Amino acid sequence: MADHSHGSPENAVTVAKPGQGGVQKFQDPGLPPHRPRLADTDPRAEKRAERQVGVLFLISIFGTLLFFFGYFFIPLDETIGTLRLQNLLLGLGTAFAMLGIGVGIVHWAKTLMPDHEVAEDRHEIRPEKDRADAEKIIGDILEESGIKRRPLIRNTLLGAGILAIFPAIAIFRDLGPLPGDVLRETMWDEGVRLTRDPSGTPIKASDVTIGSAFHVIPEGLNEAEHKLEEKAKAVVLLMRLNPESLNPSPGREDWGYEGIVAYSKICTHVGCPVALYEQQTHHLLCPCHQSTFDLTQECKVIFGPAARPLPQLPISVDEEGYLVATSDFQEPVGPSYWERG
Template sequence: MTPADEPDAGRTPVRFANPGLPAHRHRNADVDPKAAKRAERQVLAMLAISAIGSVVAVVAYFAIPLDGSFATLQLSNLSLGLGLGCGIFFIGVAAVHLAKTLMPDTEMIDERHPQRGTEEEREEAAGIMTQGGQESGLGRRPFILGGLVGAAALAPLPAVVLLRDLGPLPGDSLAVSMWEAGVRLALDPSAEPILASDVTLGSVFHVIPENLYESDHFLDEKALAAVLIMRVDPDVVQYDPEREGWDVDGIYAFSKICTHVGCPVALYEQQTHHLLCPCHQSTFDLTQHCKVIFGPAKRALPQLPIAVDDEGYLVAQSDFLEPTGASYWERERG
């Protein structure tokens, strides 16, 4: 650079010529037919694994019985997770490997032009798309094309089969739990019955029906029947004549399942008497019979009417008088 070319504060900065693109480096599959065949077999194997994974997920869904034990639940979750994961993951890996090893990788420059093109330009664009399809090599590699179609066709199958559990509407099936008159309130998870005298002012207990583990599907039943009990000064609770006699000397029982999307409401603020759902911060006020005071939930936590039996244990007076859990289904009883 001569002194006349040197940039300074009063001159236009020196501009360098465009060096252009570096020399194109061919891949092994571009110059070696054996390498191309090897890459083709690898892509086909990945697509086959994807298809097998999708089939495994569907078979596991029907073949593994959920008998209420943790062992079968873990096996089902593991099988479904691995099957779905392989079905989706290996399609992506196959697509990446196909692009890196077999699809053309020559550099091209596409000059910008107005978005709205003429008919001739549209025909030209269609021709480019057709040319791109031809250059991808899929037409000359029918096995990869068939594998891709097969894997892509099977990939949504597990979702279609598993998502069928979301319907139809549950109707009354979610409106009835294991709570009924005389069923004792028990500690979760020991199932030891709770004496009313053990529930002190300001305390909170996670509660299940005493007979929960007698059910063959106790995990499903627990999702409907989980309860929190708290003891507060009865004078701080706003009196509701329709719920007279539902508590025992300030011991209140409410569903533990948030009415937003069904997360467990497990946080109790003793000083404010608020119950908090940790998922989306819905807040329920115990002094107003767990009315929603903040967050996305739209209805109060259902209250379980309770009493004391002859031995001093807390028992349910009946089932909940409304369905527990999230509010996105029909809540009217038949």
């Protein structure tokens, strides 16, 4: 039998035993050798990289200007072609503006900024000394980045960075003033007929069968001066249920007509269009965040982040059998906001 005693733990030289002294420490290998890049050794490559970064920042500037052109100079005549053109310009402009800055900074860092590794020891916290160190670090960063001695990069970066802020400002400004009482009044009023969206064809009560759903706008909306703004507030969903399935609260018994009810299409969470009607469960579903409203309980919220039921539009019929509103909404439409009672 072969003798394996030399390989036992007692004889293995790789096992440290008590009393044999301390464990030998690994030596610090130090930083790896620095490999210079082409731009570090060739002045022509350095200039070429600088021009490339400048071109990328110019692309960002072009993208911002393209965004402004689409935003301010494409007239909104509500045709599909015009809307598609504006969306194309806004999308391309935003993409060029953001990618130009992002890719330009990355290319600048990889080709022109110092890439050597640095190891620094920790030091005690001394406020005055730390402030001086911070100033020195900032100065070193500016010097190493080369922004002081590279006017092409500096100027194009400033131009791209400053212009990139304005699209965001324009978009936020276009959100309009604070809600105030704007959402408390719509085009609905006593006697205003309910019409199909978008044709504007009046709807008779006999047209609405049990289980059907109509997207509805007030009569005259298509001829309104501010059509989009008015539609955003007044659009309605019209449905018919078995009257026995409805549970109106006191004072709302006459807000519908023979099981036909109308509710605001604007979700009370963030204002997305509620457009999905589940005929079997009588649920309305908002596709944005899955807020669900129970039509049999006056559109009470039964699931999701919405905090309020959908406002109901009181309706009746006129002498010709057409569905009409009996008043405007009794509460503001749309999402909750700080000025809403």
